[in-house]
Amino acid sequence: MNAVSRRSFVKAMAASGALATAAALGYEAWKPFTALAADDAGSAQTEGETQVIRSACRNCYGRCTINGIVKNGRLVRVEGRPGTYSEGTICSRAFAIPQLVNSPLRVRYPMKRVGERGEGKWERITWDEAWDIIIPKFKEVIEQYGGHTILANNGTGRDQLNISVLQKCFYDMGSVGGFGVGSICKIAGDFVQKTTIGNPCQFTGWNPEDTNLIVMWARGMFSWGYYDWIYIKKALDRGAKLMVVDPRHTAAAAKSTMWVPIRPGSDMALILAIINEMISSGRFDKDFATKWTNSSFLLNDETGLLLRESDLADGGSKDKIAYWDEGTGSVQFWDTVDLAWSVDDPKPALLGSYDVEGIERRTSLQKLADAAAEWTVEKTAETTWLTTDQVKDAIELYIESSPGTCFTRGQKTDFSDNSSSVSHAFTIMMALAGNYEIPGGNSVKPGTSTKGSALFDAVPPKSAVRQEIEANIDDYSMCPGKAQVYGIRDGVYSAATHALTTGKPFQPRIYWGMNCEPIISCADSLEVAEGLKNIDFSVNVNLLMSPSAELADIVLPAAHQNEIDRIEYPQSGHCWPANHTATIRQPFTEPQGECRDEVDILFDLASRLDIDMTWKDKYDWFNFALKATGMTFEEFREAGEFVDEITYGKHEKGLLRKDMKPGFETKTGKVNIFSEELQRFGWGGIPGYREQPQSPFSDPDLAQEYPYVMLTGGRNHQYFHSEYRESAYMRSIRPFPVVEINPETAHENGVEEGDWVCIETTMGSIKQVAHLTEGIDARVVHCDHDWWFPEKGAQDGLHGAFDSNPNAIIDNDKVFDPAVGTDNFSSMCRIHKSPDGPPEGIFTTPEELSAFLSNGQEDQQ
């Protein structure tokens, strides 16, 4: 390395007057250091080579295409890469990449804990030594307690492919999940969509091109994949409208045609009000509802399910569902196997109740209409804290703009004990409005040529242990009888937490955490930490020593996402054309130290435990995944992108189902207005409203003492969940966790702009900095989520994990959604000015942040 640092070199040059000649040219004297440093490096090194490597960012799901600028084997900067959906744009977080890659805080070698858990004492070991500790422990636990006592977890951002490989590897061991990202993010909603329409398309799949209206529901613009805005703006410029349903005045709200500032957690009321108006006024897509939804299917009130031929006649088929045919004036059937009506020219009755062998049987849509009828404008306004005009305007804008409205939402509506119903209701709202599979609406299954993370679920055979467990899940699950729609996939975080601390229904023995932070991201952080201290054995694969890594026995160094190869799939919540484009993510540099790709680590673990991963390594798998494109991975690397054409009416063309029949990939072949899965495992077959367990409505006594709704989880521009608190750039732009408070509320509590504020719930207190804004209701405060402070030590509350993180003061013992295991990440709270300023030991000045900067030597040590 150059003995003279760039800055001291520049300074010395400037002081010695060596730049005088250049200065005569007019501007070199203020040329930024980077420009001069190039000369510096060039003269000091043997022709310092600069490489420009095209890749994609993985600092969130957006996967914007970027170039990495590498000098002498070191990533020095990133730039936007034009020519793709992201059009060369990148958000501020992308600039944190070189900082994290080169961070002095980075874990670069395998380590063994030598002190107490949380004491922060570690000893470097070799990979072989690490495996020699890990593998016997896994074998012992599987033998003695069973694989279901092994918990595995992967963070949301790192990445979909890691998650699928982790699941394959651990499910085949017999594991039943962990703190899965699933129960705290959108995947729960995805599973509901799979059963109700066949594919998750409430995040991804929307198309602002040709749309009349874009509905962004609980999705701040923009927290991931900012390029969506480019396409939305194009739509707005040609006259489309933007409706933003969000309790906060986000950037999306600022740009919207209509902001609908709904009360946190009351979304279902507005969805049902829209559905109610559509059905009662007859302004819905009757043709789509008749042909492509199960609206007309009759219900059997005795079984609580759809009425089957087998319910009506001995020897009748269970696969044939009854409907009332208006053409023949008789009961007829829809065959869910052949996907065919029993008469040639079916005329299914959408609404009404029909006498079937002496019993009145309602249609599914009638049941929904009856249930939604109570959601009048007045009742909806009262429930949602909207005015009747706001409710009416929102309903009218949606109905008037449909068909031809596209919809995308954030995951906040999944933070609810009613999230399965909300996901279901969104599907119904879109389907009845006729907004699926049309220009300007939502594609049900975008980007079909490149096969994504689902491959690992679909292709490899399941181990005998896994088959046994899946067949008898209630005997092995941490929450037996619950979360059935979600299945064992990735577990339910609160059940895992309770199992760890109580030993019920069994004591987990091993925890494998991979670039995830359950202490920060799961409710009741203290209980999670207590649980992780209880575990027999724990491995953490990580980029940094995060709070949960400090509780592990072995820490393995993860390669950064820009040190590895990946196919970046179009699965990430974005609009056309991003949702139809796969792009390359390839290394800027070799992994530093002894860091390894998590997928390689998992293939290694699987091999050492004799788990059959089907493919011999990730490249073998990538080649398989790319087959439909006609490319190998190396050819894809050269090509850079693969763009699928957008196709409308895929349900009519047989493009949504594996059997290539027209219809949707659900058990009925139709969009399920009545869902048998949710009737069995959720709150009910049609969506209904549930008030949150802690709200001014459900707990007025609590509201006396804790008057404000504490909303959390709103995104900001500099951080992605628990990530980038180690980035000096991000921390210099947004230094502290921010609590948004209405000025009236702040005034009542003696709080001023910039004050450190204590936010208190029945669980405890955290500190954040007050930002006063008219963009939030006076009865609501919003807290930044997932804060921790890498500058604090392990012994200092696990790097300040409980200082400012709202999950530290949210109960995890509330009701959770029986279908998918989600619950309410919110609480009632009160606020007051902090008597003693910020949390102790955190960086409060820019100078302190320089400790996060690389000195250029870290990877040489």
Added chain:
Amino acid sequence: MTTHRMIVDLDRCIGCHSCTAACIQENEIDLGRFYTKVINVGPTGTYPNVEEYYLPVKCQHCETPTCVKVCPTGASYRREDGIVLVDHNKCIGCEYCIMACPYGVRSRNDRLGVIEKCTLCAHLVDDGKNPACVDICPGHARIFGDADDPASEVAQKLASAGDSLHRLADVGNTPGEAFLLANQTWRS
């Protein structure tokens, strides 16, 4: 003649601070100082009847810059193409210009004892490139080019903007840069 100008379309700016970060990376600015910042204007009004826009503020590359007028050493100067710069060989770090700038966009580099601010990335511009904050902007909100070239986007926007064209307060310095805001009330 060439006059390098940047305008920011505030109807497109989403306040993400990507420009801020791009600028820090490009110019290796010390932590805590910024050549460009983004200010939230609002939400103005009373909940829920509010408006809000985001205002990126940096050196406005004025036509008659007060910073140049007050500089005792001639370090602050205006190039022929309109870019206002500080020659670090001449700058003594006296901070007169910091006090004279109506927009508070200059800061002192204590390590080098000189004043710094947005250079419009003249090192890139002279290389035929855009300033670092332009191409990466997720809203395509920043428009840069030669205002003297009628075919340039920046010239055309300036010509067609009409009432949506705004500038920061002029106290005799004649700010060179401009903002577009059509969908909301200008409050800056």
